[in-house]
Amino acid sequence: MRLGFDAKRVFHNATGLGNYSRDVLRILQARHPEHEYLAYTPRPGRLAPLVGSSLCVKGPRSPLARALPSLWRQAGVVADLRRDGVALYHGLSNELPTGIERAGIATVVTIHDLIFERHPELYAPIDRRIYRMKFRSAAARARRVVAISEQTAADLVELYGVERARIRVVYQVCHPAFRAPDDALAAALRERLALPPSFVLSVGTLERRKNLLLVLQALRGLDGVHLVAVGRPTAYARELDAFVAAHGLGARVRFLRGLSMPELAALYRMATVLVYPSLFEGFGIPILEALAVGTPVVTTRGGCFAEAGGPGSAYVDPRDPDELRAVLAALLADPARRAEMAARGREHAARFRDEAIADELFRVYDQALKA
Secondary structure, three states, X not given: OEEEEEOHHHHHOOOHHHHHHHHHHHHHHHHOOOOEEEEEOOOOXXXXXXXXXXXXXXXXXXXXXXXXXXXXXXXHHHHHHHHOOOOEEEEOOOOOOOOHHHOOXXXXXXXXXXXXXXXXXXXXXXXXHHHHHHHHHXXXXXXXXXXXXXXXXXXXXXXXXXXXXXXXXXXXXXXXXXHOOOHHHHHHHHHHHOOOOOOEEEEOOEOHXXXXXXXXXXXXOOOOOOEEEEOOEOOHHHHHHHHHHHOOOHHHEEEEOOOOHHHHHHHHHHOOEEEEOOOOOOOOHHHHHHHHHOOOEEEEOOOOHHHHHOOOOEEEOOOOHHHHHHHHHHHHOOHHHHHHHXXXXXXXXXXXXXXXXXXXXXXXXXXXXXX
C-alpha cells in the first residue's frame, strides 16, 4: 500500500513538529517495511528522515507548481497523490490539502495542540486566525484525527466540536539516541562545555509559554545549584538575561543551543533533574526524553503533563517559584528519592516505545481506510 505524508517539516523544521514528523516516518518504516512511504515536500531541505528503501521523497512536478510551492502544498499536491496511487494521506502537522476529501483518498491529520486558543495572548492576532482556519478545517475534513494527548483530544471536542469517535490519541516517541547511552560522547561533551558535576536541566524554546523565568526565580534561593537551559532564543530571552544579571546568577546559569540529538540525550543523562515548567503543551516531549534516560522530572501540575510524566514525576504550580524551590531543594538533597523517580520514570517511558506507537498509527490508518 502507498501512504503519503505532508513532509514539509520533515525537511525544514529542526525541533518539535519536525522531530515528530521524522519519528513517524522512521518508526513506520522500521515496523512496517512492506508498505511504500511517499514524503511530499514543497522544496528540498537540509534535514531528512531516516531514509529506507521503502521511502520516496516527492516534490512539485510542473513548472507552475515549482514556482508556487506553498500553493502546491495547500491544494495542487492532491493531483499528484492521485497520480501516485496514494491510498491514505497523513497530514503530520495540523493541516490537510484542500479538496483531498473529494479525491477518494483516506485522510488522517495529527493535531498537536490548540495552545493558540487556550492562550491567545501568546500569539499575534493574524497567526491565531490562520491557525484556527487551518486546524479547524483539517479536523473537520479528516476521516480520523490523531491527537498527541488526551488534553488535545478534549480541546478538539470542546473548542471545535470534533466528534470524539473520530479522534484517536496516539502519543509521541523519543529519538533513538535517548534509548542508547554513549558514555564517550557524554564525557567529551562535559569536558567541552565545562559542565558542573551536578546541574538542573531545562529544555525548550526560550519563549514565554515555556516559563523558564520561574526556574530562575526558584534558583535564587538554591545556593550552589546550577541551571543549564537548552533552547532557541526568542525576544523572551532578553527578559531572562536581565533577570540573571540583576540577581547575580551568571556564574550558575548556562544557555545552550545547537546541540545534536545524541549530544542532547547525553546532556539529559548527566542532569540531576529536568525542570519543565511550561504553562501549556500538547504533550511535552522533553518530559518523556528525560524519563527515557532515567532523569527525574519536575513539571507542571494540570493539563497534559501527567500524561507525559506519569506517576513518578513531581508536579508544581507553574506560577509559584516558592513551591518549585522547595521541591527542587528536597530532590537535590535526596538521592534515594531521585533513584525511585528514575525507576518509575523508565517504567512509564516504556509505554511509548516505537513499536507500540507505530502499531497504534496503523490501527488509525486502517480505521480511516474503512471509514
